[in-house]
Amino acid sequence: MTQAPIDTEAMQHLLGYALAQARVATNRAFFASVGESLQLRPVEFSLLVLLLSNEDANQRELLEALNLNAPNLTILINKLQERGLVTRERSTTDRRAQQVQLTDDGRALALQAHELSTRMEADIRARFSAAEWAMLLELLQRAAR
Secondary structure (H helix, E strand, O other): OOOOOOOOHHHOOOHHHHHHHHHHHHHHHHHHHHHHHHOOOHHHHHHHHHHHHOOOEEHHHHHHHHOOOHHHHHHHHHHHHHOOOEEEEEOOOOOOOEEEEEOHHHHHHHHHHHHHHHHHOHHHHOOOOHHHHHHHHHHHHHHHO
8 A cells, every 4th residue: 555645835935845855955965075085074075175165264254254163063074174185274364263274185085086076966947947046046045144
């Protein structure tokens, strides 16, 4: 006996529900294209790619960009440092701040991950026109503010 799919109508008005459903598809794409082969979690990928274009970013800036709390960012940086992908140094202009930098191995991995990421959502993007995709990203960024 085949059951009818569960009725989700009561959830359809919720942005959070729609985002959670979309997150399943994007996580599947991420792990198939980037995560499994490079042994990266999405937050690790995000930090490495952010550092590609933000050399010498400090931990406060990374906290804001990744929307993480300080203990979670510290754990994340520690793990990446143990893998030899990032270094941490006191800022020469503000001794309270620590700058995070990619190592040569970290830069190579970040570049490889970024290249893979440009294709990882191709199946999802194919469901949208270029204008729809741009609008979707713009609206999501607006909702995140």
